[in-house]
Amino acid sequence: MTIYLDNAATTAVDPRVLKAMQPYFSKHFGNASSLHGFGQRARAALEDAREKVAALIDSKPEEIIFTSGGTESNNLAIKGLAWAHPNKKHIIISAIEHHAVMEPCEWLRKHGYDITVLPVDSYGLVDPKAVERAIRPDTLMVSIMHANNEIGTIEPIERIGAICRAKDVFFHTDAVQSFGKIPIDVDAMHIDLLSASSHKIHGPKGVGCLYVRKGISLVPLAHGGGHERGLRSGTENVAGIVGFGEAAAIAKKEMAADAKRLTALRDRLIKETLKIQDSWLNGHPRQRLPGNANFGFRYIEGEALVLQLDMHGIAVSTGSACSSKSLEPSHVLLALGLRHEEAHGSLRVSLGKFNTRADIDALLKVLPQTVERLREISPFKRKYK
Template sequence: MEKVVYLDNNATTAVAPEVFEAMRPFLTELYGNPSSIHHFGGQVAAHIETAREKLASLLGAQPSELIFTSCGTESDSSAIYSALSLCHQRRKVVISKVEHPAILALGKELERRGYTVVQIPVDSKGRLDMECAEEMIDTDTAVVSIMWANNETGNLYPVAQLAEMAHKQGALFHTDAVQAVGKVPINLSELPIDMLSLSGHKLHAPKGVGALYVKRGVRFRPFIVGGHQERGRRAGTENVASIVGLGKAAELAKQDISIENTKVKALRDKLETELLKLPATRLNGDPEHRLPNTSNISFEYIEGESILMLLDMYNICASSGSACTTGSLEPSHVLRAMGVPYTAAHGAIRFSFSRYNTEEEVDFVLEKLPPVIARLREISPYWKG
């Protein structure tokens, strides 16, 4: 396969070679069902528990506080539905305007079911309006769900503070931490967070596995029922290989977490600094409180899909907040919530790094991208040079 410069790690990541090796036995000889009474199957259960311990260690959680799921979205839905069914006298859910569709679309569904769902607004840098949050979270609120880090801008949100606000009103606090886990240090034992969702494929484990953290003492009602797996909290035969992979990925993430803030951040910063030197560019997001791997840059007067298509000619992968890339007609809801002008929103490109990226790759992008921008601006009726 041709060399690919992969700067789209917030979309998904490569499975780490160590993760793949750890998974291999469970896709070949160790295929037993962990629930079986015989040793051949039963021995597999121990590996699931080891994976749980590794993931717990990354999060500063107890292994018993973790439930393996199929993905981040399942974890999100499980958390919110559980919170709602356990405090059914409360009819309100507080989220933010910049949540991932996993939460936003769930919010729409809950509205159809008669719940009140309110969205905390953000400012031009994508920072939450905390005063507004304080007002919105009230005694009718069952659960507050705010993402830890935003997938498009990389913005980090004050989850501990929000959790305290929720608790003050007797509400539960959930965070979609899909983008944060493995990129920023997390110690749940010291945080008032009740529930946290994560996804394997964002941290070099495979797709199709995720986890939900439920703090000890917080009641939980299962989303999927049918079997005793995960101590009755998530029925269904375990995705053993992927769970083992997630465990391994968590172990690697814990070991390498310092790299995120050094090597990965340095690569991101280099690309960002150079690209922002181009005329009519702007950074989207909050440079002070951001994931170290994400950069969202608008190239004004041109359209994101065209940029990505031309980058694709060089096997450079990134993504866009543009409407055209998805076939939707509106640019990214995150950028619109931030009030990014349309001139810039349509030409927003997200670069997201991982520890596998190199400086050569950054240099390659810096060589190829500026001519692409210039070429498209030449075609654009809005660009006046």
């Protein structure tokens, strides 16, 4: 038995998505820039996918630039905007951004930019008023994620977007975790740039997009044949983009029902897990992604818990997939105000559309005894007792 509860890291491709992609590997394999029928069929499929992705965030299709995923989209948004507007050298982000936002900003810092990193409260929420106070005449952009990948907290981006619009500052949001899970409307939320990724919504890996509001200029990361309105040169990954489009169309239809079902599963998981002694919930109790639960367990190491649960055939994680192999505690949990030893004992359970009540039952059956056993051998327990 193998139960997958790590959907924030990546998801299984939906069989309907796979079916939609298949013809574009061998039958309709044309280059979307070619003039002949093969090329035209590829181009038509690409534009159809663009419409489906745009529909999920209420944007225009021509505002969608296909990329290789969330990391590239964040880099293009941040560095591309910075290079296109060299007169403004101040950027505002939050302390819980994904590394794919943090690192491009750190890189820009080394090249003369000033980066303000705003703190979050103990639930992981950014204060919109703090954003407003941090904006200066030389502020180029604010980049605040829509929902956090580790703790699932949903940020008040509509209010942050409104502040940015009023102050004439660009607003980018990393929506990799929220896209297709909760409603997004780029106009209502005053979003100028938005990053999304296909593999978090049961689409293939290696595909994503950047929404770029009409009229905003960016400098591309890679120069070449001028694909994707000159912003992302390189022959398009047609099959991958078709899969992304299909996954977005399915999400649009099924998002509301999935969110309702997953929220109920999540809340049951939280209620039962918090019966374990010395445990707590990381992130906001209500303002969080439908499929995310992140727990802290005192006196144990999250990694040990993940490995033990893996032996029971249950796949969960300690934090973000990219950083969970490092021994450093998560910067997100530290930003909430947790102590190092508390941040080390975290467990992220992230549900996807293929999870059932039986999966949660299976986890709940082994979790209390696994925590207990690890505590018995824990050096922390003796130290802090």
